[in-house]
Amino acid sequence: MSKVRIYTLAKELNLENAKMLEILDGLGVSYKSVSSTIEEDTVELIKQIVAEESTGAGEAQAAAPAEAQDAPKQEPAAQATQTQPTAAAQSAAPASSSATATQTRDDVVTEAPKTDIPHRAPVVTIMGHVDHGKTSLLDYIRKTRVAAKEAGGITQHVGAFEAQTSKGKIVFIDTPGHEAFTTIRARGANVADIAIIVIAADDSLMPQTREAIAHAQAAKVPMIIAINKMDLPQANPEKVKTDLTQLNLVPEEYGGDLIVVPVSARTGEGVEDLLEYISLNAELEDLRADPKGTFAGVVIEGKVDKQAGVLATVMVQEGTLHVGDFLVVGESYGKIKAMTDSAGGRIKEAGPSTPVQILGFSEVPTSGEKVSSAKNEHAARDLIAARASSRRDTENAQVQRKLTLEEMMGPLSTVRTVNLILRADTQGSVEAIQGILARKESEDLKINVMLSGIGAPTEGDVLLAGTAEATILCFSVTAPGSVTKIAENKGVDIKSFRIIYELIDEVDRLIKGNVEPVFEEKYLGRAEVRMVIKHPRFGNIAGSYVTDGSLKRNARAKVTRGKETVYEGTLVGLKRLKDDVREVQTGYECGINLDWDGAEVGDIIEASEMVEVEQA
Numbered sequence: 001m002s003k004v005r006i007y008t009l010a011k012e013l014n015l016e017n018a019k020m021l022e023i024l025d026g027l028g029v030s031y032k033s034v035s036s037t038i039e040e041d042t043v044e045l046i047k048q049i050v051a052e053e054s055t056g057a058g059e060a061q062a063a064a065p066a067e068a069q070d071a072p073k074q075e076p077a078a079q080a081t082q083t084q085p086t087a088a089a090q091s092a093a094p095a096s097s098s099a100t101a102t103q104t105r106d107d108v109v110t111e112a113p114k115t116d117i118p119h120r121a122p123v124v125t126i127m128g129h130v131d132h133g134k135t136s137l138l139d140y141i142r143k144t145r146v147a148a149k150e151a152g153g154i155t156q157h158v159g160a161f162e163a164q165t166s167k168g169k170i171v172f173i174d175t176p177g178h179e180a181f182t183t184i185r186a187r188g189a190n191v192a193d194i195a196i197i198v199i200a201a202d203d204s205l206m207p208q209t210r211e212a213i214a215h216a217q218a219a220k221v222p223m224i225i226a227i228n229k230m231d232l233p234q235a236n237p238e239k240v241k242t243d244l245t246q247l248n249l250v251p252e253e254y255g256g257d258l259i260v261v262p263v264s265a266r267t268g269e270g271v272e273d274l275l276e277y278i279s280l281n282a283e284l285e286d287l288r289a290d291p292k293g294t295f296a297g298v299v300i301e302g303k304v305d306k307q308a309g310v311l312a313t314v315m316v317q318e319g320t321l322h323v324g325d326f327l328v329v330g331e332s333y334g335k336i337k338a339m340t341d342s343a344g345g346r347i348k349e350a351g352p353s354t355p356v357q358i359l360g361f362s363e364v365p366t367s368g369e370k371v372s373s374a375k376n377e378h379a380a381r382d383l384i385a386a387r388a389s390s391r392r393d394t395e396n397a398q399v400q401r402k403l404t405l406e407e408m409m410g411p412l413s414t415v416r417t418v419n420l421i422l423r424a425d426t427q428g429s430v431e432a433i434q435g436i437l438a439r440k441e442s443e444d445l446k447i448n449v450m451l452s453g454i455g456a457p458t459e460g461d462v463l464l465a466g467t468a469e470a471t472i473l474c475f476s477v478t479a480p481g482s483v484t485k486i487a488e489n490k491g492v493d494i495k496s497f498r499i500i501y502e503l504i505d506e507v508d509r510l511i512k513g514n515v516e517p518v519f520e521e522k523y524l525g526r527a528e529v530r531m532v533i534k535h536p537r538f539g540n541i542a543g544s545y546v547t548d549g550s551l552k553r554n555a556r557a558k559v560t561r562g563k564e565t566v567y568e569g570t571l572v573g574l575k576r577l578k579d580d581v582r583e584v585q586t587g588y589e590c591g592i593n594l595d596w597d598g599a600e601v602g603d604i605i606e607a608s609e610m611v612e613v614e615q616a
Ligand SMILES: Nc1nc2c(ncn2[C@@H]2O[C@H](COP(=O)(O)OP(=O)(O)OP(=O)(O)O)[C@@H](O)[C@H]2O)c(=O)[nH]1
Pocket: 128, 129, 130, 131, 132, 133, 134, 135, 136, 137, 228, 229, 230, 231, 232, 263, 264, 265, 266, 267
């Protein structure tokens, strides 16, 4: 018996996928997603229901459910074909009679506010391991799906673009993979509705693939897997799918609900399917935004253009932007002087799910910052003042909280944690360093590598390090100036090394800084006072002879007279002949300056220092 995919049937019957799912729910048919398959008899039943509905027989049928097929199937199906989508309307409608069903339909007209809000295009981000083909895939989609703009429009990189598909618009964020994603998320904003995880068919899952999956899962963003490079002879999509199951991600054809689409960014194979799946997913997510609502947006990218000045790409999430609007980002504001869409065309207004490049900010906003609008300049200033005051309150509260935590942590916790973010040039280096670090852990010391990755540290790393009080260690990579600057502002340490063992030494220093140091007194040497010289500036200087070990400047000093200790203090100065020296060895004479003037001939000056004891 042949099976049919739900979305294929929906397409054939010219129904929305959501509507098809309603019918299936009504029939009590279980499915995982719109790409699940259904049995042939169910298909027949659905076709019948839809046909009856379209000829108007549906209502007659609903009026006499028992006459037709078996009641449990028919009745919910009739209910499912009603036009109301809201849970409220549904629960308000007992489904057992035609009168109720008709009633419900009437209710919907007046009662379903959500349908007033129009659908918006999905915003998609593409993530994946280095070289698996993210850029190539985006380029292919851009080349084939982005209509050339009117003459004069210069297409430039703005961090996002809009692709036209047979199912409508899809917006792609094309700033590099997770960087954009994490930076944006680190600020509490979520701009992507769907994450495409690109996995090369000849390479399968790699560390950054896992990282990308983890990011999408953490953001609770639905994922679609694109198995790329299918044109290669060594492509092994089955291995990719099996590897995915090890992460508890089960592809549909293995009975799970993960959508996996084989594609080739080189030949274009499967790209159409991928776009179709994105649209299906968006439809299921029922993405809506009100173009008439209050404006809300997120910065995708900000930069300074030599000619134009500060340019920022903003994704409109709610409401509509107009040239001339006042925008507030963080604690600065600007007035939109000009807007261009992602294809470079000048526009006057932009509604939901539109990435727009804005000219008019006075400062370069950072990606992930939320953007709001203000009625006028005065309102913008008020909003900024309110934000600044609430930030100060939060900062004060944090300082206080930190103090109490510090006070409490000492006695409560005996296990110390060193938080690290590791960045290296290759995965091999990352693994080697992690191996060495793991061996440094002990019962009371935990080395927590919060994030490890290939390539230079990002702003996202700094934000994470800032909140977790972590140090960023780089091996054979260095932070770009912009990231260093943010790190300085946030008091985050970024340290770069070219030799692994120097990096490990730094970790040792961090560990020491984290473990309560234990000091012990170490004997250095002793000297006998042979004469006392009065010095006009330094007070008394004890002319002495070193009889054992050595004496050092700044050492602790103990002066004994016979059996009695007459003084304990510091050896503040040491002189050999007329010169100040750091150390004097056995057998030499020297002038000792103590922070005490009571030394007498015959006294013994013993020097010691406090040294940190190495802890296992
Ligand atoms: N044969 C084949 N090669 C591909 C395909 N997609 C990408 N490539 C090649 O794989 C290499 C990496 O592709 P990119 O698109 O730069 O990969 P990426 O994931 O964006 O890499 P990064 O930006 O460095 O993270 C390039 O040499 C591409 O030409 C494909 O579908 N088939």
